[in-house]
Amino acid sequence: MTNGFFEQRTVQGLRHKEKHLFNQSGASQLFLAGFFKCYDDADTPVSEHFTILTTSANDSMVPYHDRMPILIHKDEIAAWLSGAAREEILRRAPFAVEVTPSMTP
Helix, strand or coil, rough: CCCCEEEEEEEECCCCCEEEEECCCCCEEECCCCCEEEECCCCCEEEEEEEEEECCCCCCCCCCCCCEEEEEEEHHHHHHCCCCCHHHHHCCCCCCEEEEEECCC
C-alpha cells in the first residue's frame, strides 16, 4: 500500500527531470501488485526483497512513461495474495491514475 508512485520525465531545456506523483483520484491509498520474499540464512542476516510488477502504461500514464505498476483495488488484495485472481489482475488494463506535478527539481 502507498499513497502514490513517482515517475520522472525529461523536459527539453531543463537541467533536471520533472517529477510527477501519480495516485488514484479520490483515494488516499493505492495498492500495487508485487512479490515479497524474506531470506533467512544461517550465514547472513535476514534479507527482505520486494518487487513491484509493472505493465504497459494506460492512457492516463502514456504522456509520462511507457509502463506503470500493476494496480489492485482494495477489495482484491486477499484474492491477489491467495493467487485466486492472479491471472485476471495481470491481464487487465490498469485503472486510470491522476498526476500531480512535483514542485521540487
